[in-house]
Amino acid sequence: MPELRQEYLDILEKREWSVSSYTDDGRVEIEWYSPAGEDFIICVGVEKFPDEVLDYSDSFDVDEHIAMWIETKQNGTHGVPGARQIVHDAEEIEKELDELAFELQEAERKLWLTGITAPSAR
Numbered sequence: 600m601p602e603l604r605q606e607y608l609d610i611l612e613k614r615e616w617s618v619s620s621y622t623d624d625g626r627v628e629i630e631w632y633s634p635a636g637e638d639f640i641i642c643v644g645v646e647k648f649p650d651e652v653l654d655y656s657d658s659f660d661v662d663e664h665i666a667m668w669i670e671t672k673q674n675g676t677h678g679v680p681g682a683r684q685i686v687h688d689a690e691e692i693e694k695e696l697d698e699l700a701f702e703l704q705e706a707e708r709k710l711w712l713t714g715i716t717a718p719s720a721r
Contacts, residue, residue, distance in 0.1 A: 601625055601645040606706045614699055621645070631695065635680050635688035649703035656696035664689040 600621055603611075611617065611629060619628040619640060627648070630640040643651035665685055672679035680688070 603627060603645060603648055604710075606710060607648055607703060610699070610702050610706060614695070614702070616699065633688050633695075634691050635684050637688060637692070639692055649700070649707040652696070652703050653700040656693075656700040659693055659696050661689045661693050664692065 600623065602621060603618065608618070614631070616629050616631045619630050621627050622642070625645050626642050627645050628640055628642045630638055633639050641652075641655050643655055668679055668685045668689075669682060672682075672685075679685070
């Protein structure tokens, strides 16, 4: 089962992400706690990890995330913050995903430039 390169693990740790688990099909679950306390988890492929995180970041829909949590709150789930905090938190999640993707892409470029890995598809 493939695991993440140490360079990527170092970036995750610095940004307060952690590896939850590796899946049998070559993916990794990583998690991060948002400012409002959401246990935010994404599952992406290990082989092209920086590109997969970038794709996830690019497709993250702030409005959809906000709507999901507002609906959850309206359905009576306890512990869901108010609408303003939900909006702020979703924006912070988007910012974190963008910054994480950028750092991972930079690390991938450095690895490629030093000849450690082949260039990615991007």
